Amino acid sequence: MSHPLHAALSGWISAFNRHDPEAMAELFTSDALFQGYGPEPTRGRDAVRAYYAAVAADRSAEGKVLHTFALGEDVAGGFAEVTIRNPEGPQAHVHMSLVLVRQGPAWRIRQYHVSPVRSGA
Structure with missing residues (x-):
């Protein structure tokens, strides 16, 4: 059996590439901790x-x-x-850290964090 992170990442990429904020929010728990590129961590599906x-x-x-x-x-x-x-500028390379929890039959993202990958430190 595949680790649930593979399915979570696949679902995230699919929702991102469709530009589907509602589908993206459904990947997360209702009280998820979320740290994207914004300056402050946020919480919950509405923030996602x-x-x-x-x-x-x-x-x-x-x-x-x-x-x-x-x-x-x-x-x-x-x-x-x-x-x-x-398509009109630089690519962003990030490391994504996810903590998943099982809710019934589904795995949802409980904690999400991205940080830029720096080349040549």
């Missing part, structure tokens, strides 16, 4: 929905899982490397 509604519709993403972990049967997570493509 608003964040992704503000992303330009011409952006696309691709990514791969780097590391996974599990804490019992209902908590899992890990790290992914994601590239956000901008």
